[in-house]
Amino acid sequence: LIKDGLFVGYLTSRETASVLGQQSNGTMRADGWNRIPLIRMTNVNLEPGDSSLERMIAETRDGIYMATNRSWSIDDKRLNFQFGTQLAYEILDGKRGRMLKNATYAGITPEFWNSCDAVGGRSEWRVWGLANCGKGQPPQVAHVAHGAAPARFQHVKVGILK
């Protein structure tokens, strides 16, 4: 989908691949016998890098370690997003500090991913699952999973309360 920062391919079905003059890469899913299959991002993964969570924290003078997401909101073009976390920590002068309550982060998708300057290695890479990803009308629920290691992003807008 994305290689070395460049967008190179779509998730496709037989229907959409034919429009692109390609062969389907088989991403259609339905949540039961009575629903029409839809393209779902069930196996989209971030390649591991060569950093580590410990190293990323050690290299950060002033930041936040966002540990676990709990809410997601994104616009209809999948550009403007704001996520809330269950668990986050302050990072000051290369050290993990106090725990933060209700930390949030927001951005514009390509700007956010363009600001990624470190990704953890294979030993920290694991698959994160979500059992209730919704899409479609009538609504369909899918299990989705994304493999990722911790990653660092620069100049991200955090916090919403004044």
Place this chain on the structure above:
Amino acid sequence: MKSMEIARLTADGELKQFMSGLLERSPAQQTEVMVTEWDSALTRFANNGIHQNVAERNVSVRVRVVKDRRTGVASINQLNEAAATDVLKRAVAIADLQPRSEVVPMPGPATARPVEAWSDATAAVTPEERADFVQTVCAKAGQAGLKAFGAYSTSAGQFAIANSLGVFHHQRSTQATVNSVVMGDAGSGYADRGAIDVRELDKNELATEVIEKAQRNQNAQPVEPGIYEVVLEEYAVAEMLEFMSFMGFGALAVQEERSFMKLGEKITGDQVSIWDDGLDRTGIPASFDFEGVPKQRVDLITGGVASGLVYDMQTATKAGRESTGHGLPAPNTEGPFAVNLFMKPGSAAKADLMSDIKRGIWVTRFWYVRVVHPKLSIITGMTREGTFLIENGRITRPVKDLRFTQSILEALKGTLALTRSTKLQVSEYIGASRVPAVRLKAFDFTS
């Protein structure tokens, strides 16, 4: 040739016989059986043409058994003796594997007031009639140089619940909903409608609204994020109410200390009154809940003061009071849910809501709303398909969609006006709200 598509639902007598037979056969101390049956169809359109028709007829039989303080639940989608035997056997086997624990009590028999939730016209809608509606929207969009997208669905169903303490309730209902996005080269509009009786859905009125909105919403330019006075159309108001219900109107949220509701305290502006009434025929009524308890009206916010909560059997037992008839299928972790919401209208005409706004934002609807902080009633989301700048009492231009992050209670504290007309908004998930459009003093657009 006009095809026939009349809702096919199991006869009342047959349904009751199936449920009674299942209860009699159960070896458990307490048994509950819930049957949901539906016959529905959906016509989807895109690029000014129909591209998909789906229809579904199905039934769900859900059985809950309680044995020695152990609960088991199983379900099946057939209504026959073999299915009843199988689903009971599985529910009992599951119960036998559970540890003993607190059991959600089943209610005893009580009279539920019948509601009018059925329309023969909706139950008999044909694919041709759905296509005729869609054709009008698409043709008008095409004439305006725009493209219409959306879905039109009709359904007929029945829901029955019985338990071994003598409860038996049964209700038939119909629903027709249509939504449409109309797009031009540089912007889009949105409109939807929902009703029990399909004849209340006016294809010309819907087409006019969505096309006019799309035409006005071309070439939107950005506006600085910040705090603005706003007019929220009914689509946005209903979504705000749904999130209030999700976060805080249920007794479990209060018992677990995660609700914004502080009973007896002033939490919004004086003009705000919100209640839940499953028996009001101007909503999408239901006479009993998913535990078999008759619905009661509950005043949630009255004149700005938090005045009540909705209860199910579990939370009512804990609070030492009666359920208000707002239970979801038990046992569950969600708690009771207010799904028949009403907001008290005001006296303004919709167009007059902005008449003395110096600089503000007109919001058609919200998109992808999520909870940020339930105790503070803070939500975030985007505006979509019709966000406009108001200057000196009138709309001057469309603006790019904005993200908001806003406490609902804080926003409602600044309620300046509400329309005298209300709109029935059928939820994408469960239930419906009847709400006015509102003018609010301050709304925080964060990006």
